[in-house]
Amino acid sequence: MTGQQRFVVVIFSVVVAALAGVFCFLSWERANQVAGIVSALVSIGSLGAALWATLATVSGTRVYVSRTGSATARAGGSANSGAITPSSGAAADTIRVDRTGDAESEGGQANSGFSTP
Incomplete structure (x- = not known):
């Protein structure tokens, strides 16, 4: 695993742990609202990352x-x-x-x- 891959895994793990901690202290209704917003933002970010990776590899033969x-x-x-x-x-x-x-x-x-x- 490269240094950049390790960095991404660490950041992802910290974000997941932080969200788990936040969900523990919220009511079910509030946690549901936060989860909906977070999932929408993650899906848009994932789409952007996929497009960026696709365009970065089309540079030439x-x-x-x-x-x-x-x-x-x-x-x-x-x-x-x-x-x-x-x-x-x-x-x-x-x-x-x-x-x-x-x-x-x-x-x-x-x-x-x-x-x-």
């Missing part, structure tokens, strides 16, 4: 290539142990190539990083 095996090309072939993206506008916004395997060529083309055709 990402390609991650890591820990690939080795590749060998012979007689005019091609060997790739990294990433090859199309040369058109469909290329990724973020490309990360990390710890790729060996690419060897005997009369062909070899790539162990990133290239476009």
Whole structure:
């Protein structure tokens, strides 16, 4: 669990405990009114958080290539142990190539990083 996730869990737990304490000291009618208002506010906040999370992840295409095996090309072939993206506008916004395997060529083309055709 990350630090940010722990923070959210702690804040959520404190709020739940505080509401439980408040409900203990209210009459049933008053507690019902407070619970209705709190649930409405939480539902609107949850909808906003869901929309924010959805929009934050639509930023672009990402390609991650890591820990690939080795590749060998012979007689005019091609060997790739990294990433090859199309040369058109469909290329990724973020490309990360990390710890790729060996690419060897005997009369062909070899790539162990990133290239476009």
